[in-house]
Amino acid sequence: MPSARELIKSFIESEGHKVDAAPPDDAGVSELLFRTRGQVFSVTTTEDDEAAFSISTAYEIPEWAREPGQNTEALERVHGRHPHVIFTLAHDGSLFVATLDEHAHSSQELINNFWSLVGRLRDAGSQAFEDIADRTESKVAAEKFINSFMMGGGQ
Amino acid sequence: MNDPLRPIEQALSDEGLYFTRDDDEDAYRVAFKSEGDRYFVVSYRDDPTFVMIGSGWALPGGVDPLDAVDVANRLNVRKKFVKTALWEEESDVLFTVELCVGTTNEVRPHFGRLLNVLRDTAAEFFDQLRPDDPPP
DSSP, X not given: OOOHHHHHHHHHHHTXXXXXXXXXXXXXEEEEEEEETTEEEEXXXXXXXXXXXXXXXXXXXXXXXXXXXXXXXXXXXXXXXOTTEEEEEETTTTEEEEEEEEEOSSHHHHHHTHHHHHHHHHHXXXXXXXXXHOOHHHHHHHHHHHHHHHTTOOO | OOOTTHHHXXXXXXXXXXXXXXXXXXXXXXXXXXXXXXXXXXEETTEEEEEEEEEEEEXXXXXXXXXXXXXXXXXXXXXXXXXXXXXXXXXXXXXXXXXXOSSGGGTGGGHHXXXXXXXXXXXXXXXHHXXXXXXX
């Protein structure tokens, strides 16, 4: 019987996407990489638990927005809106990874909902990226300070 | 003669997608799937500056063709690039992006965007055909 890894790989390929498959590591964890809508996604499977999967995708944070404290708060806010998605800052805050952990009854169940899960992850990741790139609150605070300073109210 | 759809093949490779060719004496054709949905690209031998990227879908049973035409018209007014049309005795809907290009190299950097617009237009078309359905 084919493994979960092989089933998912075949499914993604049958849907039109090239898949880069790394062999399982010593712990039996393996990764499948594919692209869709310009974004690379990774599906991780575990040989010990054929029903456990995670889907991840990474977003590079623009250099001008790399403020780890502020970005951690932004990711926590978005996690509140998408509790199934876990966000992790990585590479010294230069990127963040969005991960959806899924415990399906079978790989077939995962396959049946695959694009919907990818879509959920993409929506959450895009919102997180937008929140990080949106410096509206900081700008408003800065403008208030500048206005106050220009009017002689600065300390 | 140069293959006018070669840059489209490269754009599909950029997107990480498989494709097949189905050329004949009239046209160059590329077929591919993305997230399981089927798409095609066509360029005609007698008009190589014309390129069309599209997808076709069957209308769900029970849809009033006049409702479908109404939704298509509204999308045609609002959407950039994409033409939505009912055809085959109004049982199918076709979404196409039609472009006039010097070479399809000009399309390559924009291919992802055009594919997204096609995908979003089809999704909006079917969403608007069933406005009363509960959200999934």
